[in-house]
Amino acid sequence: MTVVPDQVRELLAVQCQAIDRGDFKEYGRTFAVDAVFDNRAAGAVLTGREQIGASAVRHAAARRAQGAVLRHYMFGTGLAGPVRDGIAEVTSTTLIVCSTAAGVAPLAVLSCRDRIALADGPPRVLHRLVDVVGPPPGPTAPRA
């Protein structure tokens, strides 16, 4: 088994926390300037750090309007192969959980495949492919 470098784990953790707390400047910095985000779950291909950040801003505004807090729980992070030329191919699964004053519920389960640059500067995502896993999740659990 190939061990996932700490740089990769840290990058993905920082990215999840940044988007969930609405820090889009930090979120954008986790992508390369010319990164490509192929979001098959949403049927959109975003090109470049600015477009990726702008898309996140729009989604966050919609969530805030609904009074919802989203968390990206990323599990099962692994390497698809050995790191070559400073680039890691990383796979993971993300459970998105939505919380409101009324309750908490799973929103979606996504598969994620990233090409991450580990050399020549801070770690950053060069390419991301996201797709939906399985059927829509179940109902909201009421607050205890």
Added chain:
Amino acid sequence: MSPGGSTVEGSVESTVECTATRAEVEAFYADQFALLDGGHVDAWVATFADGATFETPTLSARGHAEIARLTRQGVEARARAGVVHRHLFTALTLQEGGDGVGTTARTYVLVVGSDGAATTIVVSSVCTDRMVRLDGRLLVAARVVQVDGR
């Protein structure tokens, strides 16, 4: 997440700051949450420093005795209800503080509950811990739990 140097005479303030690796903190959380989910309250409380603080939106505790009392209440309530909780953590980030501050660990914690008939998400939260070291062992000196939607 029920209610981290070396400690001298039981005071968190006298702990020595620590530097912790990602692998070390991940192992710490794996052990700590397994103790909680298993209902091992005394062993769970021993993962906190003497005089540690624990804060959530609905409760606040300081010291082993108080943290143990509140944790035991939750463990016993779940046992009576026939519910099992599992704490899953992801998105761990570490930040080294300045003099005497130590390592601050921030992680997402998803609590899943199962009563044998159904499994549901109980809580989505963010746990922020200040870690210290006692005799080489990581401990939580201060924990703040932010519960989403509350």
